[in-house]
Amino acid sequence: MRVLIAKPGLDGHDRGAKVIARALRDAGYEVIYTGIRQTPEMIAEAALQEDVDAIGLSILSGAHMTLFPRIMDELRARALDDVVVWAGGIIPEADIPKLREMGIRAIFGPGSPTTDTINFLRSLSGEPAAAVER
Amino acid sequence: MNTRAAPADELARRLVEGDKLALSRLITAVESGRADARRALRCLYPRTGHAHIVGVTGPPGSGKSTLTTRLALEYRAQDKTVGIVAVDPTSPFSGGAILGDRVRMMELHSDSGVFMRSMATRGVLGGLARSTLDVILLLDAFGKDVVLVETVGVGQDEVEIARAADTTLVVGVPGLGDDIQAIKAGILEIADVLVVNKADLAGADRLAAELRTMLQLAEQRSEWPTPILRTVATEGTGVPELVERIAEHLAFLERTGKWRQRRADNARRQVRAIVEDRLASRFDVVTAGTAWADRFTAIAKREQDPYSVADDVLREVARDGV
Numbered sequence: 135m136r137v138l139i140a141k142p143g144l145d146g147h148d149r150g151a152k153v154i155a156r157a158l159r160d161a162g163y164e165v166i167y168t169g170i171r172q173t174p175e176m177i178a179e180a181a182l183q184e185d186v187d188a189i190g191l192s193i194l195s196g197a198h199m200t201l202f203p204r205i206m207d208e209l210r211a212r213a214l215d216d217v218v219v220w221a222g223g224i225i226p227e228a229d230i231p232k233l234r235e236m237g238i239r240a241i242f243g244p245g246s247p248t249t250d251t252i253n254f255l256r257s258l259s260g261e262p263a264a265a266v267e268r
Numbered sequence: 269m270n271t272r273a274a275p276a277d278e279l280a281r282r283l284v285e286g287d288k289l290a291l292s293r294l295i296t297a298v299e300s301g302r303a304d305a306r307r308a309l310r311c312l313y314p315r316t317g318h319a320h321i322v323g324v325t326g327p328p329g330s331g332k333s334t335l336t337t338r339l340a341l342e343y344r345a346q347d348k349t350v351g352i353v354a355v356d357p358t359s360p361f362s363g364g365a366i367l368g369d370r371v372r373m374m375e376l377h378s379d380s381g382v383f384m385r386s387m388a389t390r391g392v393l394g395g396l397a398r399s400t401l402d403v404i405l406l407l408d409a410f411g412k413d414v415v416l417v418e419t420v421g422v423g424q425d426e427v428e429i430a431r432a433a434d435t436t437l438v439v440g441v442p443g444l445g446d447d448i449q450a451i452k453a454g455i456l457e458i459a460d461v462l463v464v465n466k467a468d469l470a471g472a473d474r475l476a477a478e479l480r481t482m483l484q485l486a487e488q489r490s491e492w493p494t495p496i497l498r499t500v501a502t503e504g505t506g507v508p509e510l511v512e513r514i515a516e517h518l519a520f521l522e523r524t525g526k527w528r529q530r531r532a533d534n535a536r537r538q539v540r541a542i543v544e545d546r547l548a549s550r551f552d553v554v555t556a557g558t559a560w561a562d563r564f565t566a567i568a569k570r571e572q573d574p575y576s577v578a579d580d581v582l583r584e585v586a587r588d589g590v
Binding site (some may be wrong): 135155156158159160161162163164165167168169172175176179180182183184185212214216217218 | 271272288289290293295296359361362363364365366367368370371374378383384385386388448556
């Protein structure tokens with residue numbers, strides 16, 4: 135399974151994204167890591183060219199309500215409706231229902247163990263949840 | 269319209285029409301070894317052979333990704349379309365991989381004339397992934413003028429790229445060891461163009477001089493005198509000259525008939541690799557039963573020997589056909 139880890143927007147702090155990328159690598163995923171300051175177009179285009187099954191968006195800046203809908207639009211414009219999108223970072227509880235409505239399938243806040251993300255991805259491919267350390 | 273489940277011949281048809289998503293999904297099908305993808309490759313093969321395939325190899329941290337990006341920008345400035353295949357290593361422990369070459373290729377993201385794909389080695393040694401050749405072929409079929417192939421960071425012996433590329437760049441950097449440890453025997457010999465990257469660092473002159481001496485010591489096997497070029501990839505310094513040399517190399521290959529020779533040699537290796545692959549999977553099928561498991565146990569007990577058992581396996585494979 136191929137996964138894209140992307141950081142939309144302008145915040146320059148990508149430790150969380152790197153921790154997730156590393157944990158997913160250790161769980162056997164091929165992780166395409168694109169670095170910071172990605173525009174919605176760049177994220178969608180990378181997802182298309184790399185043919186990923188899922189995209190993890192890491193965001194801390196608070197711009198998710200602006201950027202996420204644009205990312206979903208860009209994905210749809212490229213006929214990538216079958217790519218699963220999830221998010222992690224600092225996202226207020228109140229925004230979660232709206233993000234879900236937009237098609238963001240899972241949201242992991244600060245302190246979530248990386249196993250939550252791994253088990254989420256496993257459930258997509260019908261694999262049983264596994265107790266992964268960390 | 270679910271392209272992920274679409275049959276490969278349908279994807280191939282759409283690829284030819286310029287559909288990027290079809291190209292991307294067909295690459296996945298090829299990479300995962302789908303049987304219908306092999307048929308699609310057969311159909312597309314006659315459309316290929318037009319792209320100039322340029323390999324970029326060198327030790328980790330020598331600036332391959334940055335240089336590849338700069339090369340792509342230079343080709344785009346010349347109005348040539350570019351495909352990029354960047355190979356990164358798969359973890360031998362988890363089977364996962366972090367494919368990070370896009371980080372350095374930010375400038376190319378918004379350019380519709382560039383298609384860039386990351387590949388994991390998936391356990392294959394030699395600097396490329398098993399299906400890298402097929403992915404190059406698909407980018408060629410898609411109509412890319414130049415296909416840049418960036419290998420994993422290599423040591424001294426990963427020379428597979430020379431079997432895939434028309435022109436191979438070996439990238440070295442100053443400061444990696446006294447005696448240019450990073451680019452001696454094997455890897456130095458495959459270079460059509462040697463690049464001293466990070467040429468603004470101390471030691472660049474010495475590296476260039478050492479490389480020149482080494483080339484002079486080596487037996488001249490070709491009328492093509494391997495040029496040594498200096499670049500500072502982060503700034504683009506030396507890249508237009510590099511692109512010029514790469515074009516000269518292609519012209520040299522065509523003028524001397526070596527292009528066809530090289531591609532014929534590569535074709536032989538490719539056919540051999542395909543045959544080995546198929547024999548390996550036949551081997552797995554043929555020896556799956558308990559009867560063979562018993563024979564392997566018998567070998568362990570020294571009641572039989574592996575050489576005779578291998579003869580029997582080969583007879584079986586030949587009888588069933590591959």
